[in-house]
Amino acid sequence: MKKVNVYVTLRESVVDPQGTAAEQALHNMGYEEVKSVRVGKLIELAIDGAESEIEARVDEMCKELLVNRVIEDYRFEIEEA
Amino acid sequence: MKFAILVFPGSSCDVDMHRAVHDVLGEEASYVWHTDREAEDLSNFDAVLVPGGASYGDYLRPGALAKGSKAMESLRAFAASGKPVLGVGNGFQILTEAHLLPGALLQNKGLKFKSGTTMLSVQNADSLFTSEYETGEAITVPFAHQYGNYYVDEETLADMKANNQIAFTYADHQDQGSTDKIAGVLNKEGNVLGMMPLPERAVEEVLGHVDGLRLFKSILKRVE
Numbered sequence: 001m002k003k004v005n006v007y008v009t010l011r012e013s014v015v016d017p018q019g020t021a022a023e024q025a026l027h028n029m030g031y032e033e034v035k036s037v038r039v040g041k042l043i044e045l046a047i048d049g050a051e052s053e054i055e056a057r058v059d060e061m062c063k064e065l066l067v068n069r070v071i072e073d074y075r076f077e078i079e080e081a
Numbered sequence: 082m083k084f085a086i087l088v089f090p091g092s093s094c095d096v097d098m099h100r101a102v103h104d105v106l107g108e109e110a111s112y113v114w115h116t117d118r119e120a121e122d123l124s125n126f127d128a129v130l131v132p133g134g135a136s137y138g139d140y141l142r143p144g145a146l147a148k149g150s151k152a153m154e155s156l157r158a159f160a161a162s163g164k165p166v167l168g169v170g171n172g173f174q175i176l177t178e179a180h181l182l183p184g185a186l187l188q189n190k191g192l193k194f195k196s197g198t199t200m201l202s203v204q205n206a207d208s209l210f211t212s213e214y215e216t217g218e219a220i221t222v223p224f225a226h227q228y229g230n231y232y233v234d235e236e237t238l239a240d241m242k243a244n245n246q247i248a249f250t251y252a253d254h255q256d257q258g259s260t261d262k263i264a265g266v267l268n269k270e271g272n273v274l275g276m277m278p279l280p281e282r283a284v285e286e287v288l289g290h291v292d293g294l295r296l297f298k299s300i301l302k303r304v305e
Contacts, residue, residue: 010187014232015258017192065149068142068178070185071232 009040093134120152133170144174173275184233190258196225199255213295220292231259
């Protein structure tokens with residue numbers, strides 16, 4: 001069994017209102033060094049199979065359902081469960 | 082004329098759609114649950130309405146889970162046959178997720194659910210859905226959504242403009258951050274329309290507004 005962490009973030013060209021709100025709050029709290037905040041999501045998958053196959057399958061899952069590439073980017077890591 | 086109202090989990094404006102086309106316009110209309118046998122072949126209908134409601138799948142992205150439904154294959158075939166498909170609210174989100182329309186819907190700029198009435202400007206009165214309007218006309222239509230911020234990249238936007246695919250834009254400040262204040266979008270062929278504002282809630286005097294009725298009348302005029 002492998003664990004796959006899929007990280008989904010809004011594309012750089014897309015304004016992220018959640019990130020902007022969090023950035024403003026951090027500045028209000030005095031964390032002036034923060035230059036930008038982007039809020040994304042983590043999707044954890046537990047998957048059976050060989051790592052080489054998992055990579056292609058997860059890439060397909062991202063493109064088919066987990067990610068909308070009009071607005072989002074993604075990357076994923078495969079680790080031992 | 083026979084309308085199918087395609088119902089997904091979370092749909093609630095299906096009732097408003099039914100009232101608009103059946104009770105107000107007097108046309109035939111059936112609710113079609115997305116996993117029912119009837120949803121696997123929509124070809125007996127003249128038009129399909131994809132209503133709004135609580136977003137199906139918004140825990141992933143609004144409309145995202147609908148594309149795994151059996152109904153989506155027949156909806157694609159229906160759209161490809163050139164017959165009219167109207168998606169409103171969550172229905173619009175579903176049509177973009179299924180790539181039947183360009184772009185995607187993001188959370189409103191202020192991160193809050195917004196509702197009220199908005200003034201739209203008709204950008205294209207030549208379409209199957211808008212022929213009862215005049216280009217440049219201002220119409221008043223209710224809206225209610227959290228993911229109403231339409232996004233499309235610059236390249237696609239230029240393409241859409243060249244193809245006259247922008248049906249409606251917001252004429253007030255209710256755009257919630259939408260690219261170019263876009264409120265309603267047509268596909269290239271002009272037989273699929275998606276919009277966030279709710280024309281089905283503006284079809285009777287008792288509802289306060291009637292500007293939405295002409296959208297449904299436009300569909301009738303073209304099909305009959």
